[in-house]
Amino acid sequence: MAVDFRIDPYLVPALDGVAYGLLVFVAAAGLVLCFGVAGILNLAHGTLYAIGGYTAAALLDGGWPSLLLALAVGVVAATAAGALVAGLLTRVAARSHLTQALLTFGVALVGGSLLVGAFGPDDPPVRVPAALDGSVAVAGHRYAAYRLVFIVVAGVLAVLLHLAVRRTRAGMLVRAAVDDAEMVAVLGVNPAWIRVGVLAAAGALAGAAGVLGAPIIGPGPDTADAVLLLSLVVVVLGGLGSMTGTLLAALAVGQIQTLGVALVPSAAPFLLFAAMAVVLAVRARGLATARRAS
Amino acid sequence: MRDEAVRALRRVVAAIVLAGLVLAPWAVDDYTAALLARTLALGLVGVSVALLTGVAGLPTLGQTAPYAAGAYASAVVGSRLSDVGVAHLAVAAVAGAALAAATVPLVVSARGVIVLMITLAVGELAVIVAGRWRSVTGGTDGLAGVPPVRPLWGLPVLATDRARYLYVLVVVAVLVGAVLLILRTRAGLLLRARRDDEARLRASGHRVPAQVAAVHVAAGAVAGAAGSLLVVAQQFVSPADFGFDTSALLLLGVVVGGAASIGGALVGAVIVIAARDWLFGVLPGHAPLVLGLAFVVTVYLLPGETHRSGLRSRLLPGSPARPAGAGTERPEPTGVRA
Amino acid sequence: MTPLLSARGVTVRYGALAALDGVDLRVEYGQRHALIGPNGAGKTTLLDVLAGATRAGAGHVSLAGRDVTRLGPAARARRGVGRIHQRPAVWSTLTATENVVVAALPHVVRPGRWRPGARRPAAERAAGAWLDRVGLREVAAVPAGQLAHGQRRQLEIAMALAGRPRLLLLDEPAAGLSAVEVGRLVEFLRVLPRAVAVLLVEHRLDLVYALCDQVSVLRDGRTVATGTPAEIRASGEVRQAYAEGMP
Numbered sequence: 001m002a003v004d005f006r007i008d009p010y011l012v013p014a015l016d017g018v019a020y021g022l023l024v025f026v027a028a029a030g031l032v033l034c035f036g037v038a039g040i041l042n043l044a045h046g047t048l049y050a051i052g053g054y055t056a057a058a059l060l061d062g063g064w065p066s067l068l069l070a071l072a073v074g075v076v077a078a079t080a081a082g083a084l085v086a087g088l089l090t091r092v093a094a095r096s097h098l099t100q101a102l103l104t105f106g107v108a109l110v111g112g113s114l115l116v117g118a119f120g121p122d123d124p125p126v127r128v129p130a131a132l133d134g135s136v137a138v139a140g141h142r143y144a145a146y147r148l149v150f151i152v153v154a155g156v157l158a159v160l161l162h163l164a165v166r167r168t169r170a171g172m173l174v175r176a177a178v179d180d181a182e183m184v185a186v187l188g189v190n191p192a193w194i195r196v197g198v199l200a201a202a203g204a205l206a207g208a209a210g211v212l213g214a215p216i217i218g219p220g221p222d223t224a225d226a227v228l229l230l231s232l233v234v235v236v237l238g239g240l241g242s243m244t245g246t247l248l249a250a251l252a253v254g255q256i257q258t259l260g261v262a263l264v265p266s267a268a269p270f271l272l273f274a275a276m277a278v279v280l281a282v283r284a285r286g287l288a289t290a291r292r293a294s
Numbered sequence: 295m296r297d298e299a300v301r302a303l304r305r306v307v308a309a310i311v312l313a314g315l316v317l318a319p320w321a322v323d324d325y326t327a328a329l330l331a332r333t334l335a336l337g338l339v340g341v342s343v344a345l346l347t348g349v350a351g352l353p354t355l356g357q358t359a360p361y362a363a364g365a366y367a368s369a370v371v372g373s374r375l376s377d378v379g380v381a382h383l384a385v386a387a388v389a390g391a392a393l394a395a396a397t398v399p400l401v402v403s404a405r406g407v408i409v410l411m412i413t414l415a416v417g418e419l420a421v422i423v424a425g426r427w428r429s430v431t432g433g434t435d436g437l438a439g440v441p442p443v444r445p446l447w448g449l450p451v452l453a454t455d456r457a458r459y460l461y462v463l464v465v466v467a468v469l470v471g472a473v474l475l476i477l478r479t480r481a482g483l484l485l486r487a488r489r490d491d492e493a494r495l496r497a498s499g500h501r502v503p504a505q506v507a508a509v510h511v512a513a514g515a516v517a518g519a520a521g522s523l524l525v526v527a528q529q530f531v532s533p534a535d536f537g538f539d540t541s542a543l544l545l546l547g548v549v550v551g552g553a554a555s556i557g558g559a560l561v562g563a564v565i566v567i568a569a570r571d572w573l574f575g576v577l578p579g580h581a582p583l584v585l586g587l588a589f590v591v592t593v594y595l596l597p598g599e600t601h602r603s604g605l606r607s608r609l610l611p612g613s614p615a616r617p618a619g620a621g622t623e624r625p626e627p628t629g630v631r632a
Numbered sequence: 633m634t635p636l637l638s639a640r641g642v643t644v645r646y647g648a649l650a651a652l653d654g655v656d657l658r659v660e661y662g663q664r665h666a667l668i669g670p671n672g673a674g675k676t677t678l679l680d681v682l683a684g685a686t687r688a689g690a691g692h693v694s695l696a697g698r699d700v701t702r703l704g705p706a707a708r709a710r711r712g713v714g715r716i717h718q719r720p721a722v723w724s725t726l727t728a729t730e731n732v733v734v735a736a737l738p739h740v741v742r743p744g745r746w747r748p749g750a751r752r753p754a755a756e757r758a759a760g761a762w763l764d765r766v767g768l769r770e771v772a773a774v775p776a777g778q779l780a781h782g783q784r785r786q787l788e789i790a791m792a793l794a795g796r797p798r799l800l801l802l803d804e805p806a807a808g809l810s811a812v813e814v815g816r817l818v819e820f821l822r823v824l825p826r827a828v829a830v831l832l833v834e835h836r837l838d839l840v841y842a843l844c845d846q847v848s849v850l851r852d853g854r855t856v857a858t859g860t861p862a863e864i865r866a867s868g869e870v871r872q873a874y875a876e877g878m879p
Contacts, residue, residue, distance in 0.1 A: 041407045043542070091594060097407045098353050099593050102549065105542045106589025113583035225538060229418045232411050240408060269422040276415065281399045480737070480752075483726065487734050490723040497683065497721070498795055499709030499738035 011141055013262040014255065019147045021254020022154035023216055025247050027209040028231035028238075029161055030082075030202025032246050035235060037198050038191075039097060043104040044085055046228030047111035048203045051078045052210020053219030054115055057124035060214075067129050071211050078207025081111070082199040089199075090192055108224060116221050123220035146215050153212060158247060161205075165243055170197075230257075233272060237279050249279075304552055308561040315463065315564070324455040331459040331527035333567045338466050338520035340544045340563025341473060341556055342513040347545065348553025349477065350509045351489035352401070355545060356413030358536040359397065359420035360390030360514035364521025365531045366424065369437040372525060377451065379443040379461060382522045390518015391511045393420070398507045405492075417541055425533040436532025440525055452526070462523045466560075469519060473556055476512075485509060543570060546589060549596065634697040636661045636829050637799055642681055642691035644674075644853075651677045653853035654691070659799065659846075662826035666840040666861075667833045669850035675833045676718065678850065679801050682831070683715045684708040696798070710738055714797030714828075718804050720784035724777025728768055728787055731776050732759035735791035762790040767816065782813045789820070793828070800824075802832045806839060818842060841865065 027049050034040045055074035060066050085107055092099055127133075132146040165171035173189065206227075210219070217223065234253050238246030256271045264271070318330055339361050347353040364386030371385050397416050401409050424431045431437065444451045445461055452458045476482065484505055488495050496502050525531055543566050551562020569588070574581045637659040644652040652674045659665045667675050680686035682693060684705040692701045700708055709715075722731050733755045740755065763772050766786040771779060776787060785805060792800060806814045821830065821843055834840050840847060841861045848858040857867060 035407070035411075039407065041410055088590065098347070098410070098545075098549065099596060101407065101410055102542065102546050103590055103593040106586045106593065109539075109582045109586025109589060111586075113580065113586060117580075117583070225418075229415060232415050236408070236411055236415065269419050269426060273416070273419045273423075276412070276419075277397075277400055280404075280412070283403075480734075483730055483734050484737075486725055487723040487731075490725055491721055493685070493705070494721040494723065495734075496704065496706040497685070497709055497715050498735045498791065499706050500734075501706055501738075 010259065010262065011139065012143060013259045015138070015143055015151070016147065017255035017258035018251065019151050019154070019216055019254070020258055021251035022151060022158065023209055023213040024227075024230050024234055024253055025250035026154055026157055026161075027206050027213070027227055028234040028246055028250060029243065030205040031231045032235050032238070032240075032243065033198045033205075034202050036240065038195050040089065040195070040199070041097065041101040041104070042085060042199065042202065043101055043228065044081075044108040044111060044224075045104075045202065045206060045231055046224030046226070047108045047115075048078045048081055048206035049210040049213075049217075049227040050112070050115055050219055050224040051081055052207035052212075053126075053214045053217070053223055054119055054124065054210075055207075056211045056214035057119070057126050057219050060127045060129075062127045062130045062133070064129055064131070071208065074211035075204050075207045078203040078210065079200045080203070082201070082203025082206075083196050085203075086192075086196040086199040089195060093191070093195070108228075112221070112224050115219075119219070121221055123218055126214040126218050128215050150212060150216065157208070162243060233276060237276060239283070304558055307565070308551075308558060311561045311564060312557075319456045319459055319463075327455040327459040328527055329571060331455070331462045332524060333564055333571070334459075334462050334466050335520045335523035335527055336540070336544065336567045337560045337564040338469060338523065339517050340548050340551075340559050341470055342516040342520070343544050343563075344548045344551075344553050344556055344559030345473065345513045345516065346509065347548060348555070348559065349482070349489070350485045350506070352506065352509070353406070353410050353545070354413040354513075355410055355538070355541045356397070356415075356417035356420075357513065357517045357544070358417045358538075358541050360393045360517040361521045361524070362420055362424055362531075362533075362536040363393040364390040364518025365524045365535065366431050366437065366521070367518070368522035368525045369440045369531045370430070372440045372443065373437065377441055377443050378447055379445045379452075379465075379522075379526065382443060382525070383465065383519050386522035387515040387519045390521065391515040393518070394511045394514020395507070398510050401510065402503050402506050414538065414541070417536075418538055421533050421536045421538075424536065432532075434533055436530055436534075438530035440529045440531075442529065443526055458526055462527060465519070465523060469516060470556060470560060473516065477556070481508075542589075543567060546592065550592060633660075635659060636663070636696060637682065637831070638692075638694040639678070639682060640692050640694075642678065642688045642693065644677055644681060644686060645689050650853050652681065652688070655850070655853065655855050657848055657855060657858075659829055659831050661798075662829050663846055664821070664830045664844040665832065665846045665848065666844040667831060667848050667850055668835070668837065668840060669856075673850040674853040675850055676803055679715070679803055679831075679833060683713055683801055706738075709795060709797075712796070712798035714792035714795050714800045716785070716788050716792055716800070716802045716805055718807065720781070720788045722776040722779075722784050722787050722791070725775055727773050727775055728763060728779065729756055729759045729772045731787055732762050732790050732794050736762075736794035739795050759790075759794065762794050763787075765793075766790045766820070781808050782810065785809065785813075785817075797828060799829045799831065802830065802834075804833055804835060806834065806836055814839070 030048070031042065031045050034042045034045070052074040055077060056070045059070040059073060085104060088103060088107065089100055092103055128146045132149055134145050135142040136145045136148060137143075138148065217227065230253065234246055234249045237253070238244075238249035252275065253272065256275060260271045315330070315334065319327060322330065339357055342360075343354060343357050346357070367389035368382040368386040371382055376382070397413075400412050400416065404412055425434045427433070442451050442453060442458070443461075452461055477485070484495070484500065488502060488505060492502060521531075524535065528535075544563050547563035547566030548559040549562070550566065551558035551560070553559060570581070570585060573584055573588075577584055635658040637657070639655060639657040642652050642655040642657075643650065655674070655678055657667075657678070667678065669675055677686065681688045684700070684703055684707065688701065692699060694700060695708065695711055695713065698711075700711065703711075705715075723734065726734065736755065736758065740758075760769070760772060763769055766789055768783060768786055768790065771783060776784060779787060785808075789805075805817060809817060818839060821832075824830065830843075832840070832844065844861060846858065847861050847864045849856050849864065857864060859867070
């Protein structure tokens with residue numbers, strides 16, 4: 001019996017938007033952590049994602065073991081890179097956050113240059129595991145299998161993150177530090193270890209996102225910049241320290257970048273900009289009336 | 295002791311660079327003159343960065359947005375309406391100011407590193423818009439073939455690279471002078487006071503958001519004017535001129551030159567941009583690597599600003615890791631802790 | 633008669649902790665009013681609310697009969713509220729003169745009108761006069777960051793007064809001052825014209841009794857007593873409040 005598979009112009013982009021949004025969330029979660037806990041603006045954050053992506057390009061060969069290997073290697077490599085950034089920041093830890101941002105930018109330049117030097121100036125292809133390299137039927141429409149599975153996996157990751165932040169002692173420390181970093185210092189936790197911890201965690205998250213998300217936002221010379229920008233937008237929109245807010249913001253950004261682009265092709269950057277403007281203005285007004293209304 | 299040495303070094307270097315800039319037209323060839331003109335235009339953008347970052351205490355990575363607005367406005371006017379340089383400057387400054395005014399609501403309530411994040415995003419988005427808005431900006435190809443300008447009505451067209459460089463030099467000198475003069479007035483006092491203790495400024499009755507908006511718009515106008523100079527120097531404009539790399543380089547240059555000093559920022563920005571151009575010429579494949587290493591090394595070598603009036607303590611209100619405006623009920627910290 | 637300042641039911645909560653729990657306070661025009669109480673009673677928090685630096689979760693604040701609860705510190709300062717902080721808040725890279733000039737600006741320049749006093753030399757002369765009155769003439773050109781603690785306290789007073797306030801909020805002004813400086817401060821407050829009312833948070837009861845017409849006692853975020861110094865001194869509440877506030 002012939003079944004008519006239509007390509008719905010809205011369902012597919014909407015699903016894509018969920019996948020994209022979840023990917024951006026996992027990628028940005030590390031940035032939220034760095035910023036909220038240690039006040040570090042890590043401009044090399046995109047590079048951590050790119051490390052994961054390039055690892056995927058190098059190691060994925062269509063089989064499941066290669067995926068697991070790529071995930072392991074990518075996470076370890078990105079975590080190590082994050083810890084390295086933390087080490088570099090120790091020398092300038094006592095100085096302004098502006099100089100820290102500049103330092104991480106230098107690291108991003110070096111990292112990006114090394115990656116492009118090793119992999120060439122083009123976007124390397126990424127081979128999805130053969131079992132997922134096709135489409136499935138979703139509500140009468142065709143949709144890429146990998147993305148569907150990715151949505152599930154990323155969703156699980158998001159839930160795990162939420163539980164980790166809410167239920168574990170490390171998570172409690174993180175939330176306490178977001179509220180009041182001085183208090184955490186008083187508790188006797190060495191700030192240098194906090195730096196290493198958050199940057200390593202950020203690396204792990206970004207690296208995992210880079211590996212798993214490589215078929216969606218793939219590695220290339222521009223990837224680091226793009227991921228950094230998206231992460232920043234999402235972190236700002238999400239309230240600068242709230243995981244839930246970041247998740248919502250990421251999902252919204254995902255929809256703007258996919259469904260928004262499908263609906264109004266050339267307006268995506270305007271939409272992002274407008275979204276930022278609206279959210280920031282509303283939040284500023286909310287802050288203003290909550291604290292003062294002069 | 296080390297601070298003293300660094301200050302002396304800065305002054306010597308600044309003197310050399312400024313002397314070089316003035317003597318350049320007679321000493322270099324046409325190609326270098328054009329390159330220097332573009333570098334000087336970027337130096338003026340550095341001045342606008344310093345105005346926000348050092349003087350006002352509002353660090354920014356987004357001045358490329360008004361710079362781009364000014365450049366594209368100037369190119370459009372130059373291609374279709376007029377070839378008078380001063381008119382371009384005016385239009386470009388207005389375009390830059392307008393863009394800054396449009397983005398003010400995004401940054402007016404934020405402080406410190408958050409401003410860095412927001413301005414970075416704004417700058418990047420502006421570049422993306424420039425790349426997509428084909429009808430106005432020519433998309434990623436940009437706008438080329440902008441006819442050379444004449445400085446004022448009745449004057450001859452600037453036909454050589456040397457003449458264009460002189461024009462850029464004069465305009466930059468005039469604008470920097472104007473900024474320095476304005477900073478000597480009450481406006482400069484207010485900016486410094488806000489940087490020292492914003493809550494105290496509010497407690498005295500000042501409308502701080504309006505002041506913050508004003509300095510953003512002023513910096514946008516300066517950056518916009520610099521965009522006009524870019525078009526004069528290159529006769530074309532494309533999104534590649536406004537990458538995020540440029541913002542970061544300018545910020546580094548400004549910090550190196552002593553952010554609170556306008557002249558120092560100009561010199562610092564010029565040096566950093568010139569160094570980048572030299573590196574790209576000498577090591578075409580490896581320039582980003584070397585540049586990145588240079589960034590890291592430079593940051594390590596920068597003198598630590600430990601006194602209160604430096605960039606350090608005015609970057610974040612309150613404790614170093616508390617994001618401003620995180621929604622807490624606490625009053626804004628001043629020198630006040632009950 | 634309408635009081636100059638009226639706070640009714642002011643409540644400030646930080647989570648489950650109530651820093652202020654339904655505070656009532658009245659300050660009359662020209663009054664010298666002291667706010668005393670043990671540490672942690674909420675005195676500085678109350679000053680924050682009155683100055684507009686903290687928003688009360690509940691309650692109202694009125695200035696000269698008009699509700700200012702929703703207004704922030706800048707708007708209240710423009711309506712005549714001046715503030716001296718526990719740790720003197722001055723602009724460290726500006727000179728003493730420049731500090732006073734900037735502090736006076738919003739009260740001199742009215743939008744749409746250019747008053748003669750707004751011009752630079754006149755503004756500096758006026759600032760110089762204020763510095764004279766607080767005894768800082770010699771350090772007029774010194775950056776405020778280089779002044780001693782006592783001098784910065786004096787500077788902040790000059791800055792607050794240059795704003796022509798109707799109500800001056802002082803948070804432990806004698807803290808960290810030498811005996812001589814305290815004497816000068818007391819004298820200064822004593823000769824302050826009655827056009828300026830004073831609300832003073834102070835631990836030193838000798839100053840309070842010497843200077844003030846009215847005393848309110850704050851404990852655990854509530855006003856437990858208010859009256860003249862004699863009444864308060866005689867009442868058991870003060871002793872009890874301080875006794876229970878002591879470790």
